[in-house]
Each structure stands twice: as C-alpha cells, then as structure tokens.
Amino acid sequence: SESEPEQEVQKINQNPVEPVIHRDGDTVHIEMTAQVTDVEISEGVFYNAWTFNGTVPGPVLRVKEGDTLSFTLKNMDPDMPHSMDFHAVHAAPSKKFVDVMPDEQGTFTYPADTPGIFMYHCGTSPVLLHVANGMYGTIIVEPKNGYPTDAEIDREFTIVQSEWYREHDEEAFMNEEPEYVVFNGDDFTLKNHPLLAKTGDKIRLYVSNVGPNEVSSFHVVGTTMDRVYIDGNPKNIMYGLQTVMLPAGGSAVVEFTVTEEGDYPVLTHQLKHASKGATAILRVTKD
Amino acid sequence: SESEPEQEVQKINQNPVEPVIHRDGDTVHIEMTAQVTDVEISEGVFYNAWTFNGTVPGPVLRVKEGDTLSFTLKNMDPDMPHSMDFHAVHAAPSKKFVDVMPDEQGTFTYPADTPGIFMYHCGTSPVLLHVANGMYGTIIVEPKNGYPTDAEIDREFTIVQSEWYREHDEEAFMNEEPEYVVFNGDDFTLKNHPLLAKTGDKIRLYVSNVGPNEVSSFHVVGTTMDRVYIDGNPKNIMYGLQTVMLPAGGSAVVEFTVTEEGDYPVLTHQLKHASKGATAILRVTKD
Amino acid sequence: SESEPEQEVQKINQNPVEPVIHRDGDTVHIEMTAQVTDVEISEGVFYNAWTFNGTVPGPVLRVKEGDTLSFTLKNMDPDMPHSMDFHAVHAAPSKKFVDVMPDEQGTFTYPADTPGIFMYHCGTSPVLLHVANGMYGTIIVEPKNGYPTDAEIDREFTIVQSEWYREHDEEAFMNEEPEYVVFNGDDFTLKNHPLLAKTGDKIRLYVSNVGPNEVSSFHVVGTTMDRVYIDGNPKNIMYGLQTVMLPAGGSAVVEFTVTEEGDYPVLTHQLKHASKGATAILRVTKD
Ligand SMILES: [Cu+2]
Ligand SMILES: [Cu+2]
Ligand SMILES: [Cu+2]
Ligand SMILES: [Cu+2]
Ligand SMILES: [Cu+2]
Ligand SMILES: [Cu+2]
Ligand code: NA
Ligand code: NA
Ligand code: NA
Ligand code: NA
Ligand code: NA
Ligand code: NA
Ligand SMILES: [Zn+2]
Ligand SMILES: [Zn+2]
Ligand SMILES: [Zn+2]
Ligand SMILES: [Zn+2]
Ligand SMILES: [Zn+2]
Ligand SMILES: [Zn+2]
Ligand SMILES: [Zn+2]
Ligand SMILES: [Zn+2]
Ligand SMILES: [Zn+2]
Numbered sequence: 112s113e114s115e116p117e118q119e120v121q122k123i124n125q126n127p128v129e130p131v132i133h134r135d136g137d138t139v140h141i142e143m144t145a146q147v148t149d150v151e152i153s154e155g156v157f158y159n160a161w162t163f164n165g166t167v168p169g170p171v172l173r174v175k176e177g178d179t180l181s182f183t184l185k186n187m188d189p190d191m192p193h194s195m196d197f198h199a200v201h202a203a204p205s206k207k208f209v210d211v212m213p214d215e216q217g218t219f220t221y222p223a224d225t226p227g228i229f230m231y232h233c234g235t236s237p238v239l240l241h242v243a244n245g246m247y248g249t250i251i252v253e254p255k256n257g258y259p260t261d262a263e264i265d266r267e268f269t270i271v272q273s274e275w276y277r278e279h280d281e282e283a284f285m286n287e288e289p290e291y292v293v294f295n296g297d298d299f300t301l302k303n304h305p306l307l308a309k310t311g312d313k314i315r316l317y318v319s320n321v322g323p324n325e326v327s328s329f330h331v332v333g334t335t336m337d338r339v340y341i342d343g344n345p346k347n348i349m350y351g352l353q354t355v356m357l358p359a360g361g362s363a364v365v366e367f368t369v370t371e372e373g374d375y376p377v378l379t380h381q382l383k384h385a386s387k388g389a390t391a392i393l394r395v396t397k398d
Numbered sequence: 399s400e401s402e403p404e405q406e407v408q409k410i411n412q413n414p415v416e417p418v419i420h421r422d423g424d425t426v427h428i429e430m431t432a433q434v435t436d437v438e439i440s441e442g443v444f445y446n447a448w449t450f451n452g453t454v455p456g457p458v459l460r461v462k463e464g465d466t467l468s469f470t471l472k473n474m475d476p477d478m479p480h481s482m483d484f485h486a487v488h489a490a491p492s493k494k495f496v497d498v499m500p501d502e503q504g505t506f507t508y509p510a511d512t513p514g515i516f517m518y519h520c521g522t523s524p525v526l527l528h529v530a531n532g533m534y535g536t537i538i539v540e541p542k543n544g545y546p547t548d549a550e551i552d553r554e555f556t557i558v559q560s561e562w563y564r565e566h567d568e569e570a571f572m573n574e575e576p577e578y579v580v581f582n583g584d585d586f587t588l589k590n591h592p593l594l595a596k597t598g599d600k601i602r603l604y605v606s607n608v609g610p611n612e613v614s615s616f617h618v619v620g621t622t623m624d625r626v627y628i629d630g631n632p633k634n635i636m637y638g639l640q641t642v643m644l645p646a647g648g649s650a651v652v653e654f655t656v657t658e659e660g661d662y663p664v665l666t667h668q669l670k671h672a673s674k675g676a677t678a679i680l681r682v683t684k685d
Numbered sequence: 686s687e688s689e690p691e692q693e694v695q696k697i698n699q700n701p702v703e704p705v706i707h708r709d710g711d712t713v714h715i716e717m718t719a720q721v722t723d724v725e726i727s728e729g730v731f732y733n734a735w736t737f738n739g740t741v742p743g744p745v746l747r748v749k750e751g752d753t754l755s756f757t758l759k760n761m762d763p764d765m766p767h768s769m770d771f772h773a774v775h776a777a778p779s780k781k782f783v784d785v786m787p788d789e790q791g792t793f794t795y796p797a798d799t800p801g802i803f804m805y806h807c808g809t810s811p812v813l814l815h816v817a818n819g820m821y822g823t824i825i826v827e828p829k830n831g832y833p834t835d836a837e838i839d840r841e842f843t844i845v846q847s848e849w850y851r852e853h854d855e856e857a858f859m860n861e862e863p864e865y866v867v868f869n870g871d872d873f874t875l876k877n878h879p880l881l882a883k884t885g886d887k888i889r890l891y892v893s894n895v896g897p898n899e900v901s902s903f904h905v906v907g908t909t910m911d912r913v914y915i916d917g918n919p920k921n922i923m924y925g926l927q928t929v930m931l932p933a934g935g936s937a938v939v940e941f942t943v944t945e946e947g948d949y950p951v952l953t954h955q956l957k958h959a960s961k962g963a964t965a966i967l968r969v970t971k972d
Contacts, residue, residue, distance in 0.1 A: 125721045135920065143471075160695075166792065174546075189413070189629050196619060197925075198617075198622070198640040198641075199622070199872060200620075201620065201621050201622070201655070201657045201658070202657075202658060202660060203620055203656075203657075203658035203659055203660025203661070203662065203663075203682065204619045204662055204663060205660040205661035206622040206658065206660045207658075208619065208620065208659075210634070225622040226638065226864060227622075227636040227638055227640070229640050230640065234619070237673060238669055238672070238673075239669040239670055239672070239673045242448070242669055243669075244573070252510075257971050261704070278465070280810070284670060284796060285575075285670050285673060285674070285735075286575045288859075292700075293487060294867040295412060313808075322615075322667060322668060322669060323447070323668075323669040323670065324668050324669060324670045324671075325668070325933075326613060326643070326668070326900060328896075328900065328932030328933040328935060329965075330934050332778045332782065332808070333774075333775065333776050333777055333781075333782065335772070335773070335775070335799040335801075336927050341636060342636075342638060342639045342640050342641070344636075344638040344639070345638050346636075346637040346638070347636050347637055347639075349916075349918075349920075349921050350916060350918050350920040350921055351799040351916060351918040351921070351935060352770075352915070352916045352921075352935075353566075353772040353773075353801070353803050353804065353916050353919070353935060353936065354932045354933070354934040354935040355932070356643055356900070356918070356930055356932040356935065357643075358613075358614075358615030358616075358641045358642070358643040358667060359615040359641070359666075359667040359668045359669070360615050360617050360641040360667030361615060361640060361643065368775070369777075370777075371775070371776060371777035371780065372677065372773045372774075372777055372780070373777025373778060373779035373780045373781075374777070374778060374779035375486040375778055375779075376778060378841055379933075380896060380932060380933040380934030380935070381896060381898050381899070381932075381933045382812055382813040382897040382898060382933070383813055383818055383858060383859050383860070383897065383898045384898075385812070385813070386811060386812075386813045387859070389868075395777065427805040477945045481906055483906060485904075485909070485927040485928075486909070486927075487907075487908065488908050488909070488942070488944045488945070488947075489907050489944075489945060490907055490943075490944075490945035490946055490947025490949065490969065491906045491907040491947060491948060491950060492947035492948035493945065493946070493950055494907075494945075494947075495906065495907065511926065512851075512909040512925040514909075514925055514927070517927065521906070523962060525956055525959070526957055526959070530956075560733040571957060572862075572957045572960060572961070573957070574861045585922075596855050609902075609954060609955060609956060610954050610955075610956040610957065611956060611957045612956075613900060613902065613930070613955070614956070619878070628923060628926070629923075629925060629926045629927050629928070631923075631924050631925040631926070632926055633923075633924040633925070634923050634925070634926075644901040644929070644930075645900075645901075645902030645903075645928045645930040645954060645955075646953075646955045646956070647902050647927060647928040647954030648902060648927060648928040648950070648954070649927070650929065652962055655783050675879045
C-alpha cells in the first residue's frame with residue numbers, strides 16, 4: 112500500500128572484466144562478459160548501463176578477413192538474458208545470436224568473411240533496450256589484402272557514435288530526443304584528452320554509428336576526407352568528402368590529412384547532436 | 399449549434415479492385431484505382447486509408463527499361479482528387495502527374511527509361527497527406543541487360559518501409575513521431591508469415607523506403623550484403639555492406655546469402671522504428 | 686525589479702553589404718561581413734538573423750581547385766564574435782577558423798584543394814546557434830578538369846536546404862521540430878519565381894544541405910538523375926537516382942534532363958520538410 116516504505120532496489124554495479132582474446136591459427140577465441148556497470152556519460156552523470164565487459168562501448172575487436180570467430184559470452188547479469196549479434200559474420204541468428212541466461216555462458220562459432228568495420232551488439236529482445244542501455248561496440252575485420260592506403264597511414268583511431276536517453280526509460284527510447292549523443296560513450300573524454308597527431312599526418316578513423324535511433328553526418332573540421340570506405344570495404348571508395356552519411360548500424364573508414372598545427376574538431380554535422388556531446392578534438396602538434 | 403447532434407460521418411470502405419496490366423509490344427497498359435479502404439496496420443488496428451487498389455502499399459509493378467507506360471487512374475474516391483507520380487519516368491508533373499477528379503479517370507503516357515526500383519505515390523497536394531494516408535508502392539524497371547548477378551539469385555522479395563501516424567492527423571504527420579513504422583503496410587504479416595528460403599540461397603530484396611518522413615537504415619541480421627545496387631541501378635554497386643542508408647523516397651536492390659538454417663530478422667537499424675513494427679523474419683530451412 | 690518597465694531591446698537590422706571578390710593569379714581574395722539582418726523566411730515572417738553579408742544563405746562563392754583563398758571577415762555585429770569555417774579547405778581550425786571580435790576583422794589564407802560543392806558556416810561556439818540563426822552558404826570549387834558532363838549542361842542553379850526554428854530559441858534548436866525547412870532561405874521565392882529552363886535542357890543543380898539538424902532526401906519530380914556527384918567530386922558518380930541522400934553538412938551535384946514543358950517540383954522527399962517549405966518549382970517552357 113501507499114503507506115509502506117518503498118522497497119530498496121539493489122542497484123548492481125559490476126567491476127569491468129577484461130575480455131580474453133587469443134588466436135589459434137585462423138581461429139580467434141574471444142571471451143566477453145555481459146555485465147551491469149555504472150558508466151560516466153557526462154562529467155558527474157552516471158548511467159547504470161548494460162555493457163559488454165563493463166565499458167560503453169565494449170572492447171574494440173580486431174580480426175582478419177577469413178578468420179573463424181569462436182565467441183564465448185559469459186552473462187554476469189543476474190536478472191536478464193543477453194546475447195551477441197556480430198554484423199561481421201554469417202550465422203543463423205536464431206541459433207548463434209541466441210540468449211545466454213543469467214550466470215550462464217554460451218559459445219558460438221562463425222566466419223568473419225566480409226572485410227570492414229562492423230557494429231556488434233546485444234540482440235536480445237527488445238533489442239532497442241539493450242542497445243540504448245549500452246550493449247554495443249566495433250569489430251574491425253581487416254581486409255585480406257589490406258586497404259590500398261595502408262602504407263601511407265600514420266595514425267588510426269576508433270570512434271563510436273551513440274545516444275543516451277533518460278535512464279532506462281523505454282518511452283524516451285521510443286519517442287523522445289536523446290539527452291546525450293556521444294563519441295566512445297561520453298561527452299568529455301575526447302575533449303579533455305584529444306586524439307593526438309603530428310602535422311602532415313595521414314589519419315585513419317574507424318567510425319561506427321550504433322544509434323540506436325539516429326543517423327550520423329560524420330565530419331572533420333579543417334580538412335576533407337581523401338578517401339572514405341563505406342562500411343570499411345576496400346571496394347566502396349569515395350573521394351574528397353566533406354561529410355559522410357552513416358546509417359544507424361553503419362560504419363566507414365575515413366582517411367584525411369592534417370596539414371597544420373592546431374585543434375581539429377571531429378563531430379556529427381547534425382549540430383544538435385554535436386551540441387549534446389558528439390564532438391571530439393584531434394590535436395595536431397609539430398612533427 | 400453546440401446542442402445539435404454531431405453529424406454522422408459516413409466512413410467509406412471500398413472493396414479492393416484488382417489492377418489491370420497488359421503488355422502490347424513495348425507498351426505496358428496499367429489501370430489502377432484510387433480508393434478509400436480500411437487496412438489492418440497492426441493486429442486489430444485499422445486505418446481508413448487512401449490507397450491504390452485497396453491495399454497499402456499498392457500493387458508491385460514490373461516493367462522493362464525502355465517500356466512505355468500507358469497508365470490509367472480511376473478515382474473511386476467520391477470526396478477527393480488523386481493522382482500518380484512515378485519516380486521511374488520522365489514526364490512533366492504539371493501535365494502527366496495531374497489530379498483526377500472524384501469518379502473520373504485519366505490516362506497518361508510516359509517512358510520508363512531508367513532501370514531500377516522506384517517509388518510511386520499520389521502526388522496530389524498536400525502530398526504529405528496522401529502519402530501518410532497510404533498512397534504509395536513500388537515499380538521495378540528491369541535493366542535492359544539485367545543485373546550481373548541475375549543468374550545466381552534463388553529468391554527475391556519486395557519490401558516497402560513506411561510510417562503510420564495518428565489517423566488522419568496532419569499535426570502528427572508534420573511534427574510527431576510515427577505510431578508504427580512498417581514493412582509492406584503492417585507490423586505483423588512478415589513476422590507471422592515469414593519470407594521463406596533454403597540454406598545456401600542467394601536472396602535478392604527490392605527495398606524501398608517511402609517515408610513519408612523518416613529515412614531507413616536497412617539491415618539483415620546474420621549476413622552481410624554481397625551487393626547493393628543503390629536505387630536499383632546496376633551501375634551503382636556497393637559491396638559487403640552491413641546496413642544500407644535509404645532516403646525517404648529511395649530504394650535499393652540488396653543481395654545476400656543465407657548460409658545456415660534458422661530465422662534471420664530483417665529490419666531498419668533505427669531501432670525505435672524496428673520496435674514500432676519495421677521488422678520481418680526471413681526463415682531459412684534445409685535445402 | 687518586477688515593477689520596472691521592460692528594457693527596450695534595440696534590435697539590430699544592418700543593411701546587406703556586398704561581398705568583395707577578386708582574383709590575383711591563383712589567389713582569390715574574398716571579403717565578407719558577419720552582420721545582423723532581418724530576413725523574410727516566409728511571406729510576412731521575418732527572422733532577425735545572424736548572416737554573412739545580410740542574406741541567408743550567404744553569397745555563393747566560386748573558385749577553382751588549386752586556388753588559394755585569402756579570406757577576410759569583417760564582423761559588423763556589435764555584440765558577438767563570428768568566424769568562418771570553409772568545408773572546402775585544409776586549415777587548422779584553432780588558427781584559421783577563429784573568432785573575429787565585434788567591429789574587428791581578420792584575414793586567413795588556405796588552399797581550396799578539393800574539388801566539389803562545400804558548405805561554409807560560422808564556426809563560433811556554440812556553432813548550432815550560429816548556423817540555426819543563418820550563418821551558412823555554399824562554395825563551389827570547380828574541378829581542375831571540370832566534370833565529364835560540363836559540355837552538355839544547359840543551365841545550372843544552386844540550392845541550399847536549411848531549417849528555421851523558433852526565433853533564437855536554443856531549446857527549439859536542440860529538441861524541437863523546425864518551423865520551416867527551406868530552399869535558399871525562405872519558403873516562397875522559388876515557388877513565386879521558379880527556376881527556368883527549356884524543354885530538352887540538361888540541368889545541373891549544386892545542392893547543399895546545411896541543416897543544422899536534419900538530413901535531406903533530395904528529389905526532382907518528373908525525371909531521374911542522370912548523374913549525381915556526391916559532394917561534387919567528379920570521382921563519386923552515381924547514376925539514375927530517384928533521390929539523393931544528403932547528410933547535414935553535405936552536398937551533391939545533381940544532373941537531369943527535362944523532356945517536356947511544364948512545372949517540375951524540386952523537394953526533399955522527407956515530406957513534412959517539403960510541406961514546411963522545402964519545395965521549389967522548375968518551370969520548363971518550349972525551346
Ligand atoms: Cu543484453
Ligand atoms: Cu544489428
Ligand atoms: Cu490521393
Ligand atoms: Cu515522389
Ligand atoms: Cu557567427
Ligand atoms: Cu561544418
Ligand atoms: Na560475407
Ligand atoms: Na540520464
Ligand atoms: Na532517365
Ligand atoms: Na491509429
Ligand atoms: Na584535400
Ligand atoms: Na519564427
Ligand atoms: Zn586456444
Ligand atoms: Zn542485451
Ligand atoms: Zn568543416
Ligand atoms: Zn492492349
Ligand atoms: Zn492522393
Ligand atoms: Zn546484424
Ligand atoms: Zn588583389
Ligand atoms: Zn557565427
Ligand atoms: Zn518523383
């Protein structure tokens with residue numbers, strides 16, 4: 112009844128667990144956790160997130176075209192099934208992207224046979240909740256013969272754009288504006304600790320937009336994109352772009368040159384989203 | 399005055415009329431109706447729609463590059479002019495996409511000279527209302543020399559993404575979130591009656607996003623897109639995509655392989671839209 | 686105190702100042718102003734805009750690939766710093782896209798070394814405000830060897846899509862729907878004074894979507910796009926498109942043929958935005 116005290120909800124906050132990755136020939140064994148962890152999404156603002164390995168986004172994975180993934184998910188969340196959907200692989204979702212129950216684990220094997228930059232995410236229904244609450248990351252599948260520009264690249268960085276809504280509020284996920292739109296999980300780290308480069312460097316960004324809801328107009332101020340590989344496929348080349356359109360659940364390899372010392376903002380040119388956090392600084396100093 | 403009883407509005411619900419299509423040499427005669435018909439957009443939820451031929455989307459049309467369309471619109475709607483705008487043709491809109499008055503008909507001739515997958519829709523002003531109320535569909539213009547992959551394709555399906563707003567509420571069309579985002583007109587048919595394929599099949603989807611307002615991040619879970627032809631033009635090839643960005647009023651031919659038995663969700667990766675209905679199941683069984 | 690009369694705010698409305706442009710060899714000197722000017726965004730509706738040179742969008746600039754820009758910004762706004770970010774150039778933003786204080790001027794030099802159609806805009810923080818209030822335009826960097834289709838083009842026009850929100854209302858910029866979405870600054874000029882062409886003409890549009898927030902699904906009714914160059918780069922060719930997807934801060938060169946006399950609407954196929962103003966008429970008369 113109304114006069115009873117509210118039940119104390121025990122909020123879980125599990126320490127991040129490192130992923131375990133090792134290679135046996137062409138097979139890459141990846142062990143990751145599903146876990147509930149508080150993450151700082153803005154200075155002093157925490158979100159009780161559903162995560163892979165205690166961070167949002169989860170770990171950046173890197174394999175080679177033609178590898179086989181032997182993937183184990185350990186579900187440390189006591190309250191909820193979770194799962195893994197790699198955009199990079201061929202697999203029957205109803206068999207290999209299936210739920211792993213609380214305190215259980217599951218191992219799944221599939222080929223990473225398409226080169227590129229791919230989103231991964233929890234695929235447990237309703238998937239919107241699992242993604243909005245933080246369960247996503249990037250897997251890079253290096254092309255068998257690399258990119259034609261591999262030898263020229265001086266530095267590379269991985270950026271994931273995503274949205275944060277009112278905490279655990281499904282109505283907000285479905286019908287409201289995001290409170291934050293961020294790069295690599297929060298709105299401050301890539302401002303306070305800029306990406307670093309030297310004058311004249313050729314930079315490569317592995318960029319993914321994981322949504323869950325918004326598209327991205329990815330842009331780097333002060334340069335143009337010498338080459339863009341849509342979804343990271345070496346065959347999908349575009350030249351001299353000012354801005355690359357990323358769908359939700361889409362990626363690109365973005366290459367450009369920084370010719371002068373100074374700070375170069377990196378952002379989505381959907382400027383309300385840049386204002387809500389999706390801005391990074393690339394700091395270029397003398398060679 | 400306020401004390402008078404509300405006038406009973408006679409809601410129209412016209413039985414679907416089959417389109418009539420026949421070919422004379424390079425001329426394809428197409429006869430369609432504009433009509434007002436209740437359509438089921440979610441289980442038990444009906445929308446008193448403005449339609450082509452009593453279904454939403456209207457009939458899938460299929461012609462060949464270089465054909466001439468001789469198109470007749472019979473307007474069965476007693477209350478409203480309607481019209482037809484084919485994205486596939488060259489024609490002066492002010493002469494050939496013009497209004498057909500209630501209980502009248504009009505015939506228009508134009509060339510279908512661009513290969514691809516195109517939206518058609520009622521172009522009567524305000525066009526937002528006519529599209530939001532259901533007047534759209536897909537016309538496939540087969541390339542003269544086909545697609546390079548024609549011989550490999552085992553099965554093909556047509557998918558149209560669209561939005562449903564609060565019924566006949568122009569303020570909702572202009573400024574609110576859609577209530578439903580759907581494939582082929584509703585949120586349940588392609589879940590209850592999955593698309594069917596066999597293991598190893600190469601699948602081709604003719605996908606259009608007709609909006610009226612939202613873009614689509616079209617994605618198939620469990621595979622990557624071997625080839626995507628943007629707007630269905632054989633010259634616009636992309637490879638290995640995880641997700642294809644579709645503008646409102648845009649299309650793609652999407653080809654991929656299903657390597658294992660099981661269920662493969664097909665969705666827009668703008669996940670709130672997938673949650674609102676835009677999810678289909680592709681069911682793959684043993685060969 | 687509350688009983689005091691409201692202070693009369695002196696609204697500024699500065700007369701448009703012409704840009705000054707002249708060429709010395711490969712160097713193009715461009716002098717522009719930042720100024721506050723009332724602009725008519727809908728018939729009888731004025732917005733007290735922050736502008737380049739007193740118009741929204743600002744002047745269309747046109748240079749050649751390989752030119753050096755020597756750009757001077759005179760800030761006539763007594764209350765606010767402004768700046769210039771050209772998407773077309775290589776420059777350290779923290780040095781060359783920097784704020785020019787009220788009543789001061791700054792000169793900056795950078796290479797326009799990427800061919801294409803690029804957005805320019807005020808880059809002063811918060812950039813969302815400066816763009817939402819009207820500080821943007823288009824710079825065309827002609828490719829050194831032109832476009833392969835240059836000889837065929839009969840007429841060309843420049844179109845900029847942008848949004849107007851509730852006047853100077855940052856909450857609206859961040860979280861609400863635009864009140865107007867417009868081509869070339871207002872919702873009426875390109876309807877009342879159509880773009881003009883002759884039957885059989887090949888038309889080229891230089892189209893930019895400057896947002897600040899929305900993407901564009903750019904479409905021409907009654908034709909298909911023979912060629913589209915994404916961001917105006919001659920290497921990024923697409924064929925036979927019905928609609929081209931433009932990110933915020935993105936552009937395209939769009940070429941098509943008008944085969945018959947009549948009016949051809951040009952619009953974003955995100956139809957609520959077309960309804961809010963982003964529709965133009967292309968009027969084709971007998972050759
Ligand atoms: Cu999960
Ligand atoms: Cu996914
Ligand atoms: Cu109609
Ligand atoms: Cu249309
Ligand atoms: Cu400014
Ligand atoms: Cu910009
Ligand atoms: Na593949
Ligand atoms: Na929050
Ligand atoms: Na054509
Ligand atoms: Na309804
Ligand atoms: Na460049
Ligand atoms: Na206003
Ligand atoms: Zn091992
Ligand atoms: Zn999950
Ligand atoms: Zn820029
Ligand atoms: Zn006949
Ligand atoms: Zn209609
Ligand atoms: Zn997937
Ligand atoms: Zn001079
Ligand atoms: Zn400014
Ligand atoms: Zn059209």
